[in-house]
Amino acid sequence: MKYSKQREIILETLQKNAMHPTADMVYSILHVQYPNISLATVYRNLNQLTQTGVIRKLDGLDGSARFDHNTHKHHHFICAKCHRVYDVPYEVVPELATQAAAQTGLAVESCDIIFRGCCPDCLVKN
Amino acid sequence: MKYSKQREIILETLQKNAMHPTADMVYSILHVQYPNISLATVYRNLNQLTQTGVIRKLDGLDGSARFDHNTHKHHHFICAKCHRVYDVPYEVVPELATQAAAQTGLAVESCDIIFRGCCPDCLVKN
DNA sequence: ATCAAAATCAATAATGATTATCGTTATTAT
DNA sequence: ATAATAACGATAATCATTATTGATTTTGAT
Numbered sequence: 001m002k003y004s005k006q007r008e009i010i011l012e013t014l015q016k017n018a019m020h021p022t023a024d025m026v027y028s029i030l031h032v033q034y035p036n037i038s039l040a041t042v043y044r045n046l047n048q049l050t051q052t053g054v055i056r057k058l059d060g061l062d063g064s065a066r067f068d069h070n071t072h073k074h075h076h077f078i079c080a081k082c083h084r085v086y087d088v089p090y091e092v093v094p095e096l097a098t099q100a101a102a103q104t105g106l107a108v109e110s111c112d113i114i115f116r117g118c119c120p121d122c123l124v125k126n
Numbered sequence: 127m128k129y130s131k132q133r134e135i136i137l138e139t140l141q142k143n144a145m146h147p148t149a150d151m152v153y154s155i156l157h158v159q160y161p162n163i164s165l166a167t168v169y170r171n172l173n174q175l176t177q178t179g180v181i182r183k184l185d186g187l188d189g190s191a192r193f194d195h196n197t198h199k200h201h202h203f204i205c206a207k208c209h210r211v212y213d214v215p216y217e218v219v220p221e222l223a224t225q226a227a228a229q230t231g232l233a234v235e236s237c238d239i240i241f242r243g244c245c246p247d248c249l250v251k252n
Numbered sequence: 253a254t255c256a257a258a259a260t261c262a263a264t265a266a267t268g269a270t271t272a273t274c275g276t277t278a279t280t281a282t
Numbered sequence: 283a284t285a286a287t288a289a290c291g292a293t294a295a296t297c298a299t300t301a302t303t304g305a306t307t308t309t310g311a312t
Contacts, residue, residue, distance in 0.1 A: 002279055002288045038291040060186015077232050092229045100241055103218045106203050109243040115226055117235040128259045128308060164262045190298060
């Protein structure tokens with residue numbers, strides 16, 4: 001993989017904005033400082049970074065995919081009202097994959113957990 | 127909600143085909159016997175059935191949403207090779223939502239778990 | 253059984269997210 | 283410095299899904 005300035009600033013954006021932005025959000029943020037960057041470039045590089053394991057792609061949270069610079073094992077919580085995504089530390093959840101594998105006989109390799117509810121911020125506001 | 131023949135056969139299709147079909151698959155199956163049914167009708171009714179709790183919509187498994195006639199609490203396993211979806215009984219997984227709520231302080235209301243790996247069928251074939 | 257109101261339908265246009273294409277530009281190994 | 287190639291920007295294309303519209307069914311009251 002060849003170096004590119006664009007990939008670098010896309011990764012930086014993800015690291016600075018830990019709020020699990022969508023591709024479009026990353027584009028919007030970058031577009032301010034770099035008006036020439038293309039949305040296609042953002043998608044292209046987010047996918048590449050995902051494939052090489054530098055970042056993580058989160059599907060099924062919302063309408064569109066979100067991207068996470070934190071590649072350590074952890075899970076997610078999404079607020080039904082504001083749609084903000086929160087991290088749920090891995091330790092909170094037991095070794096589900098291996099447990100489920102043992103009990104079902106399926107060759108489970110991983111598992112994704114999405115918790116849903118109302119976030120503290122939205123609870124206060126209502 | 128008013129009765130409609132179309133909604134009835136869409137629900138029947140889901141009950142007969144427990145393989146978690148996509149809207150498009152439901153349409154393809156029905157189109158053989160009912161060439162006049164519209165894809166939009168399938169989407170509309172699958173959404174209605176989901177909203178009234180008759181069926182369940184599964185997001186984040188694959189590219190497109192899948193539908194499940196089984197509304198009992200359970201989780202899912204998707205094979206990385208053939209993309210078939212298997213049910214994982216609820217009992218296999220402990221009371222995650224309440225546990226996670228207690229440990230994170232978030233108002234967790236529910237959680238979806240997707241297990242990933244290779245299904246028995248594909249294991250044999252390789 | 254009849255008729256109007258409400259819901260649903262089929263067909264299709266529109267939308268939103270994402271990917272593919274293509275001619276140009278930047279990076280890297282020689 | 284050059285040639286090979288990977289990446290870029292712009293935009294067209296694709297895919298899944300939703301909205302629109304005018305016609306048809308279903309329902310409930312007469």
